[in-house]
């Protein structure tokens with residue numbers, strides 16, 4: 177077995193973490209128990225590029241239980257939990273290539289190491305595995321049955337590949353399942369981003385002005401939780417419908433050029449580049465804190481920010497101080513990378529339970545329906561999405577209603593109108 181991780185001796189610590197997360201992942205556990213019995217993924221080699229966390233470890237265990245061979249690398253240089261990587265290698269025999277703090281060169285070397293396993297299914301979070309495969313390992317494309325994509329940014333990249341006619345195989349957009357984005361993106365990001373900010377700074381949120389850039393599902397979650405903690409929340413948006421929604425949800429909406437002057441804490445969650453850039457850095461108050469919740473570290477223009485600084489120092493883990501020429505100090509969290517994964521532990525296991533159950537079921541679906549699909553970006557089949565919701569409700573002891581036959585017939589009819 178091949179692997180590259182930080183320290184195998186961390187394995188016991190990692191195993192405890194994995195077990196702790198597993199307690200909050202009943203849906204995935206149920207799928208794992210089924211997989212153990214029927215081994216539906218026998219013969220399948222899965223190449224996965226995901227955040228190497230305790231929750232991901234439970235997904236990997238599930239795929240393995242189904243009979244798959246899994247090779248795993250990180251989907252972000254700062255998100256790896258080294259103890260989890262050690263346990264995956266030592267306790268579960270998984271080939272893991274991931275080190276917290278790895279360089280860009282190491283990051284891509286690890287992606288290639290996973291591709292060396294000749295995967296038949298790819299599991300990606302951000303599409304770096306898929307794009308590397310399409311750019312540099314084209315000879316392997318023919319053997320890939322399909323893939324899954326975990327996050328909004330990855331789905332956007334894959335749709336761009338499809339539009340340009342370069343996507344070579346079918347990919348299921350797990351991100352777009354209702355049991356994924358309505359929960360993971362909103363409640364998962366909402367909680368874990370606040371967690372990351374607090375672990376890095378221990379600031380009091382009550383009474384502070386928090387600027388949330390982007391009012392997609394992640395931005396909504398962050399704004400909601402920040403408001404709940406007593407922050408005064410300002411939203412910035414480019415989409416007029418989302419901006420209107422933010423207004424009617426009770427937030428102040430401003431252009432970044434105005435928000436920049438008054439914010440205490442800024443969080444980007446747009447998926448786009450240079451959302452906070454030089455023109456805004458020049459307006460920030462002394463003490464302003466910048467962080468990012470989007471997949472890539474492009475939303476805060478960190479390179480320019482550093483070039484404007486006359487001095488930089490590390491205050492504590494994941495918190496840097498950059499002093500501007502005029503003496504203002506600006507604080508940057510987690511180098512502008514995903515603050516929830518770099519400064520905290522990512523989304524809680526209970527929400528990853530649903531995301532990763534979708535991943536496991538989507539991988540199985542691809543494996544069982546090989547061959548019949550043109551390259552493209554496909555939704556998670558609705559019945560899988562609903563199955564995840566039902567299992568989650570069941571695990572919570574919550575019962576919902578069912579349509580009576582009369583109600584079902586009524587909904588399928590047009591004849592009855594105003595009485």
Ligand code: ADE
Pocket residue numbers: 226227228229230231232517521522523524525528
């Ligand atoms: N993405 C966000 N949170 C995560 C977690 N805990 N594990 C894996 N991927 C994640």
